[in-house]
Amino acid sequence: MAEIPASLARVMEELGRLPGIGPKTAQRLSFYLLRTPRDSVERLAAALIEVKARIRFCADCFFIAEAERCTICLSGRRDRTLLCVVEEPLDVLAIERTGEYHGIYHVLQGALSPIDGIGPNELRVAELLARLRREPVSEVILATDPDMEGEATAAYLAQQVGGLGMKTSRLAHGLPVGGELEYADELTLARAFSGRRLFQ
Amino acid sequence: MPTYQADAIVLRRLDYGEADRILTLLTREHGKLSAIARGARKSQARAGALDLFGRSRMMLAKGHNLDVVAQVERRGDARHISGDMQRTAYACLVAEVVDKVLEDRHPVDDVFDLVVETLDRLNLPSRSSRADACWFLMRILDLLGYQPQLQDCAGCGSASPSPSTGEGGGASENRIWFSPLLGGLLCPRCGGHDQAGSALSLTAVKVLRVMQAGDAALYDRLRLTPELLDGVERALEDQLEYHLDRHLKSLDFLRSVRG
Numbered sequence: 001m002a003e004i005p006a007s008l009a010r011v012m013e014e015l016g017r018l019p020g021i022g023p024k025t026a027q028r029l030s031f032y033l034l035r036t037p038r039d040s041v042e043r044l045a046a047a048l049i050e051v052k053a054r055i056r057f058c059a060d061c062f063f064i065a066e067a068e069r070c071t072i073c074l075s076g077r078r079d080r081t082l083l084c085v086v087e088e089p090l091d092v093l094a095i096e097r098t099g100e101y102h103g104i105y106h107v108l109q110g111a112l113s114p115i116d117g118i119g120p121n122e123l124r125v126a127e128l129l130a131r132l133r134r135e136p137v138s139e140v141i142l143a144t145d146p147d148m149e150g151e152a153t154a155a156y157l158a159q160q161v162g163g164l165g166m167k168t169s170r171l172a173h174g175l176p177v178g179g180e181l182e183y184a185d186e187l188t189l190a191r192a193f194s195g196r197r198l199f200q
Numbered sequence: 201m202p203t204y205q206a207d208a209i210v211l212r213r214l215d216y217g218e219a220d221r222i223l224t225l226l227t228r229e230h231g232k233l234s235a236i237a238r239g240a241r242k243s244q245a246r247a248g249a250l251d252l253f254g255r256s257r258m259m260l261a262k263g264h265n266l267d268v269v270a271q272v273e274r275r276g277d278a279r280h281i282s283g284d285m286q287r288t289a290y291a292c293l294v295a296e297v298v299d300k301v302l303e304d305r306h307p308v309d310d311v312f313d314l315v316v317e318t319l320d321r322l323n324l325p326s327r328s329s330r331a332d333a334c335w336f337l338m339r340i341l342d343l344l345g346y347q348p349q350l351q352d353c354a355g356c357g358s359a360s361p362s363p364s365t366g367e368g369g370g371a372s373e374n375r376i377w378f379s380p381l382l383g384g385l386l387c388p389r390c391g392g393h394d395q396a397g398s399a400l401s402l403t404a405v406k407v408l409r410v411m412q413a414g415d416a417a418l419y420d421r422l423r424l425t426p427e428l429l430d431g432v433e434r435a436l437e438d439q440l441e442y443h444l445d446r447h448l449k450s451l452d453f454l455r456s457v458r459g
Contacts, residue, residue, distance in 0.1 A: 013367035020217040112285065115212065117449035119456045148252040148281070152288035156457070159285075176244045185248040187277050 008034070060131065062107040062124050064089050072104060079103045081138040085128065085157060087111045087145060095143065103141070106131065111149040112156060120156065128157070132164050139167040146173055201261040203270060206230055210250060210316055211295040215241065221248065222266065225258075226298055228317055231307035235260055237269040249274040253281060253291050253319055255263055276316075280323045285457065287322050290333040291449035294318050297340055306348045314339050330433070331424050337436040338411040346443045348435065349384025352410050355394075361387040375399035378435045380442035398438065404431035 004012070008030055009080075014027035033041055034057060058061070059068035065071070082103025086092055092105050108123045119125075120161070132140065140161050144150035158168050173185055174192035206227035214222040221240040226232055235258075240250050249272045259271035281287045298315055302308060312361040318336040322329050341347050348354075353361045361376055377391030378384070378400045385405065386394055400408075407428065410419050424432075437451055 002397045020220075024218075099356055112287040112453075114450040114453035115296045117452060118380055119453050121456065147247075148278070148288055148291075151283040153286045155283050155288075156285045179244060179317065184244070185246070188244070190279070 057107075057109075061105045062109055062127070063092050063105055077102070081136060082141065083132070083135075083137045083139070084141040084143050086143045088151065091143065095123070108144070108153070111144055113149050114152075123153075125157070125160065125198040129160060129164070132166065134162060137166055139169060141169050141171065143171045148170075201263070205257065205259050207275070207312070208256055209312075209319070210252055210254045211299050213250070213252060221250065222438055223269065224419050226302070226312060227258075227307075227310040229307070231305050232299065232302040233267065233305055235267040235269050236263070240269075246272050248277065251278075251282075253278040253295065255316065255319070265426055267303070276320070278319060278323050280325050281319070284325075284329075287329045289454045289457070290329045291322050291431055292318060293333055293448065293454070294322075294336055296450045297337070297440065300446055301340065301344055308343060309333075310343055311340070314343065317374045328424065330426075330429050331419075333414070334429060334432050334436060335411060335419060337433075337440060338408070341436065341439060342412070342414075344443070346383070346439060347412060348378070348439050349382075350405065350412055353387040353390055354379060354382040354384030355386045355390030358387050359375070361385045375401055376405055378438070380438040383439070398431075398434055400431050400435055401428070402430055404435070407432050408435060
């Protein structure tokens, strides 16, 4: 049986470590890279090395940054009385795309997951509480995912933040824009009812 | 692709690819199995049924490596578990234990019903989630054939191990030694040689006996203090971890947040 050369096997092994990439996809990507012109592969390798060298997590909010603090924390135009707590840096990008929110963020770097042994000490919870004690925040918006782990995380944080004397809110749950009522599941619909608002 | 139906509960979820999820399911008909739910992270309609502890009637299609979730019809929800950290953690304990004790596609009688019953109890805000989780641990030990020996000494077989008098035995006064290694209570003489177990209060032993007898109505009427549940939970957990030869992460989590 023909053996895969060691250098190619190494590429497959490394690609296979990436989230969502199984052995077959790793194999496909490796052979694609083999067929790709040398300068493209070099550009990819250089970009990977550069991003690792330049990007770090903001010392305050743990969003991605090219300096000690991220552009959001350094900006003079953000409302520092509003702090939105999210699970991942990608959640910050999603909220920023709305253009509706002008406060600051705190990225937990995950959510509580008892089954995986991820407790508060594995997340940036202590840093959040320290920030809330020293910064002039009046409202903490809990924007963790609306799934089982995200809800547990929000409940835990609400309990922890409760003693600090600031307002704590949770993102609304409800029907997706453009969706159809008929296809909504009962829990979403029940929450949409309990969270309904009056027309202004 | 041939399809089949199953009553399923989601035990674990793993993000896969752009928007897919690999689910570990407990099914009534086929035991534990893994299946891929394509587009599960984007689909709003199926999100609730495919969340952790979501219960549904599923149509699954036989796949090359993994079966594929084709249709989902929700049955019951976990709305009071969601948003309650302690209830979520105990539901995770149930899922973790079931995931670890069952082999793929080897259904064990009554495990599915036990999980449904436990999740239903955890979903009732008026009930003690910790007491319900302990009840589950005793019942799963029973179903797996690992029930602790709570009547005679598990070491020498002498009848009704009594509390130690404080001389030589492994337990202090009014406490009885519990050994996961030997699988139950030990008399003072046998308890003196056991290093791995723990000392249980007489009350905790009585609670364990009520649980073992399967008297749910009496168990519900007991006044279970946190200190009492500490002992009961510890004995059941030690017994389970000894047989599984693995540590339960959900219990570590609960202890860390309980402080």
